[in-house]
Amino acid sequence: MISELIEPLKQWAEHTIGSLGYPGVFLMMMLDSANIPIPSEVIMPFGGMLASEGKLNLHGVAIAGTLGSVVGSAISYWLGALFGKEFFLKYGKYVLLRPKEIYLAERWFAKYGLKATLYFRIVPIARTFISLPAGIYKSHFGIFMLYSLIGSLPWAYLWAWIGFKLGQNWTEVSNYMHWLDYIVLAGLAFLLVRFLVYRFRKPKAVEADAEVPAAEA
Secondary structure (H helix, E strand, O other): OHHHHOHHHHHHHHHHHHHHOHHHHHHHHHHHHOOOOOOHHHHHHHHHHHHHOOOOOHHHHHHHHHHHHHHHHHHHHHHHHHHHHHHHHHHHHHHOOOHHHHHHHHHHHHHHHHHHHHHHHHOOOHHHHOOHHHHHOOOOHHHHHHHHHHHHHHHHHHHHHHHHHHHHHHHHHHHOHHHHHHHHHHHHHHHHHHHHHHHHOOHHHHHHOOOOOOOOO
């Protein structure tokens, strides 16, 4: 499962945050949003746990995580704009970015436009890759950054607060990560079915709907 594949990255994240504090939270969340799947569901609770011990401040952890996520999203955007989809289909596997993640993110973006970068900020795994098609489509960068900020802030605060409340028991979050895998896979399946129904329903029904833009201005 996904949680097993990224176990070394989780351990690295914990060590980095424990050593660097706020810069460590910023760095890990930046990498998470720049297509390196280090789960924020581990990064932020660990930072929250350190805040519960008085080593960090809860608000500082959440803000560092938010800023890191926004910067990482910008990096992902510009990587998409610079290299394009075909490059990541060929080489994305070297950073655990598989073709199916690229195609799913592209489908979501084609349906929802830039708002996909807001909607999927709260979806595990999807949030890591959703910024890439925004760059591939060369969407409006300012709006993209605004949506990234709005979506990242509550997510960072939520998981930092969970870690703060759990304290030393924050690892309970990791123990239930495999359930997140199942939830995410079920969610992805649901979204894919919706996309296929929308894509292949009768031509008259399709013509009656307003055309969904590939990206927002």
